[in-house]
Amino acid sequence: xxKMLLTGLMLALSGAGAVKVGVLLPLSGAGSVSGQAARSGxxxxxxxxxxxxxxxxxPLELEFGDDGSAPAKAVPEFVKLVTVDKVDFMVGGVSSAxxxxxxxxxxxxxxxxxxxxxxxxxxxxxxxDHKYFFHYHPWAYYNFEAxxxxxxxxxxxxxxxxxxxxxxxxxxxxxxxDATIAAFKKAGFNVVMAEKFKTGSGNFGPLVSKxxxxxxxxxxxxxxxxxxxxxxxxxxxxxxxxxxLYGTPPSWPVGFEKNKLSDNVAGLSLWLPSSPQAxxxxxxxxxxxxxxxxxxxxxxxxxYVNLKSLSAAINAAGSTxxxxxxxxxxxxxxxxxxxPLTFSKSLKTQYQGFKSGNWLHFQFLGDARVPVYPIxxxxxxxxxxx
Amino acid sequence: xSAVSVRxxxxxxxxxxxxxxxxxxxxxxxxxxxxxxxxxxxREFLLQIGFFTLVAGxxxxxxxxxxxxxxxxxAHAAFYGLGAYGYALLxxxxxxxxxxxxxxxxxxxxxxxxxxxxxxxLSGMYFAIATLAFTEVVRTVIQNLPxxxxxxxxxxxxxxxxxxxxxxxxxxxxxxxxxxxxVSLAVRxxxxxxxxxxxxxxxxxxxxxxxxxxxxxxAAFFLSSVLAALAGVLYAGKTFFISPLDTFSLANSISPLxxxxxxxxxxxxxxxxxxxxxxxxxxxxHNTVKNGYLVVYGLVLMLSILWLPRGIVGLWRRGRQGGDL
Numbered sequence: 001x002x003k004m005l006l007t008g009l010m011l012a013l014s015g016a017g018a019v020k021v022g023v024l025l026p027l028s029g030a031g032s033v034s035g036q037a038a039r040s041g042x043x044x045x046x047x048x049x050x051x052x053x054x055x056x057x058x059p060l061e062l063e064f065g066d067d068g069s070a071p072a073k074a075v076p077e078f079v080k081l082v083t084v085d086k087v088d089f090m091v092g093g094v095s096s097a098x099x100x101x102x103x104x105x106x107x108x109x110x111x112x113x114x115x116x117x118x119x120x121x122x123x124x125x126x127x128x129d130h131k132y133f134f135h136y137h138p139w140a141y142y143n144f145e146a147x148x149x150x151x152x153x154x155x156x157x158x159x160x161x162x163x164x165x166x167x168x169x170x171x172x173x174x175x176x177x178d179a180t181i182a183a184f185k186k187a188g189f190n191v192v193m194a195e196k197f198k199t200g201s202g203n204f205g206p207l208v209s210k211x212x213x214x215x216x217x218x219x220x221x222x223x224x225x226x227x228x229x230x231x232x233x234x235x236x237x238x239x240x241x242x243x244x245l246y247g248t249p250p251s252w253p254v255g256f257e258k259n260k261l262s263d264n265v266a267g268l269s270l271w272l273p274s275s276p277q278a279x280x281x282x283x284x285x286x287x288x289x290x291x292x293x294x295x296x297x298x299x300x301x302x303x304y305v306n307l308k309s310l311s312a313a314i315n316a317a318g319s320t321x322x323x324x325x326x327x328x329x330x331x332x333x334x335x336x337x338x339x340p341l342t343f344s345k346s347l348k349t350q351y352q353g354f355k356s357g358n359w360l361h362f363q364f365l366g367d368a369r370v371p372v373y374p375i376x377x378x379x380x381x382x383x384x385x386x
Numbered sequence: 387x388s389a390v391s392v393r394x395x396x397x398x399x400x401x402x403x404x405x406x407x408x409x410x411x412x413x414x415x416x417x418x419x420x421x422x423x424x425x426x427x428x429r430e431f432l433l434q435i436g437f438f439t440l441v442a443g444x445x446x447x448x449x450x451x452x453x454x455x456x457x458x459x460x461a462h463a464a465f466y467g468l469g470a471y472g473y474a475l476l477x478x479x480x481x482x483x484x485x486x487x488x489x490x491x492x493x494x495x496x497x498x499x500x501x502x503x504x505x506x507x508l509s510g511m512y513f514a515i516a517t518l519a520f521t522e523v524v525r526t527v528i529q530n531l532p533x534x535x536x537x538x539x540x541x542x543x544x545x546x547x548x549x550x551x552x553x554x555x556x557x558x559x560x561x562x563x564x565x566x567x568x569v570s571l572a573v574r575x576x577x578x579x580x581x582x583x584x585x586x587x588x589x590x591x592x593x594x595x596x597x598x599x600x601x602x603x604x605a606a607f608f609l610s611s612v613l614a615a616l617a618g619v620l621y622a623g624k625t626f627f628i629s630p631l632d633t634f635s636l637a638n639s640i641s642p643l644x645x646x647x648x649x650x651x652x653x654x655x656x657x658x659x660x661x662x663x664x665x666x667x668x669x670x671x672h673n674t675v676k677n678g679y680l681v682v683y684g685l686v687l688m689l690s691i692l693w694l695p696r697g698i699v700g701l702w703r704r705g706r707q708g709g710d711l
Contacts, residue, residue, distance in 0.1 A: 028680050066672070070637075071625040071627065071632060072438050072621065075438075075625060076434035076435050076438065076669075080428075080434075083427060083429075084427050086427070097541070097625075100543065100627035101626060103626060105550075108550055120540060122540060122542075122627060126626065169526070172539075174529065174538065174539040175538060175539040175540045176533075176540070178533075
């Protein structure tokens, strides 16, 4: 009994003055798939950090907050973490709208933020003047830069010239569509079709018929997972001859890779469980050991990297002083499942982590997502349909 | 000569109307004192919760105003969004917030008259579907305006209301809720109340009684949408950012409806009590049942509506006669 009390006392004492990190994530609502994946990544990182001695000699503590995928819920939750729970640092952040909503309180409390998501350009505007804002996820323009780079390669290698674009009518598909078309044209492509569709309508008949008449080499689809299967079905049914059907949904339908209709469909991801980097393999093994399963969601390794890099910076700084930690985090150069992580300027913010070079292009081949580009990461040659 | 026995008249007890007024008075006194209480570390957090509770109260009460005329609308998100966008665009045009706020609200009010005129002949489910479609139309129009005008699908950044001062923002929201309550009470105490009630119970009968159905339905639309737009302005100024997806979301139409039903339909006190109880309950559950609090919250809401068909104020009104404010 005495021994138990003593152990309890020691743990309590070791916890006193522990570094507290607030984690704001969409654990419910529209963004919860990414939010829950990120939560798992943080828990895995927390285990490893504390097993290795914690931060500043004390166990690291995480305080989770659910932003409900809604700005009206994110603001009070953020303020609670900062003012009531008195966390030393804030991490997390998936949705752009919630991230912008908390930009006011973040500046008011001069909060240190190591942010994993929120790729929309208005977020960059909102945090442009925030001294302690470290952004890990590539900004939206880096995503497009990666896609354009890949298509240019296809132009050179496969003579791909004509692009048809199918985009959903919400912000995800429609934002910046005019700039997208202009950029393709500037790069020497013919945009032979740009057709809007309603997410979840399930009817791609007219759109695919129009595409068939336009004879594209690439059908570039910007939409959500719900439309992946109906579109692939229609393409097959109408026998639309394409070099590549390329999609960029935030996540793919569960089990899509097992469906024959997914064969040769290509997409973009920041990470794949099959990524060849040593850090990725280590992450997959550790994740499987802790949770008994693997994940396809890149927000899990992104959150993992986020907390590991922050805790390393705090240890290197030797204190929780924000300026010292910021200086150390800015110097980060660590191997991660996405490739090396360093921070450099983006168009408007001081500390941007991953950029266009971190995106992987994959193809659904033989019941799996297989990296096909950049060539140095390709595990199989890309299948071109023409 | 037969003796006539006269029963003594019982002393008049205060009617529910006075009790409701008293309850409203207590609510506003407490709400006004709230930001000045020694709340310690939780002050800022509680002010944020308080702010969004007041916005929910404005939305619910403004929805109830329209429902009193028998119009179950799903267009509240449209007015909320029009208020938010109108405000942001007027600020962008250089107007001060004090002018942008009422102008945005009035703009939404005039647009609501168009919707009211178009849907005049519809009722029940058909009316609800038409208003839902209207929200979708407004969202699509805003989203397809040139990005340089309204930000397109990317949304718009909005300057912080009152420089981000949370106590000031809270007090402004309280003042606008007071305005909403004032409008609601004015409606209740005027002939509008009888006209709305008559229309709700049957348009044909109301016409026979000489009620100008068109005029009164449009009046309900106008008042309701102006107030909902003010809630949208508060939201925009608080969250610094509006996008078509968030601002015109269906949740912004459904939430005032459930809040009003939960609190008590066709009353002034009910929607305000509903907003307060639901927001506080949500926060308490959120902090006690970490995982799956939404399931518990949903169950509580469902059971309350099943067992309290007249809402929270129904408990109070049980067995009582008299005016229900």
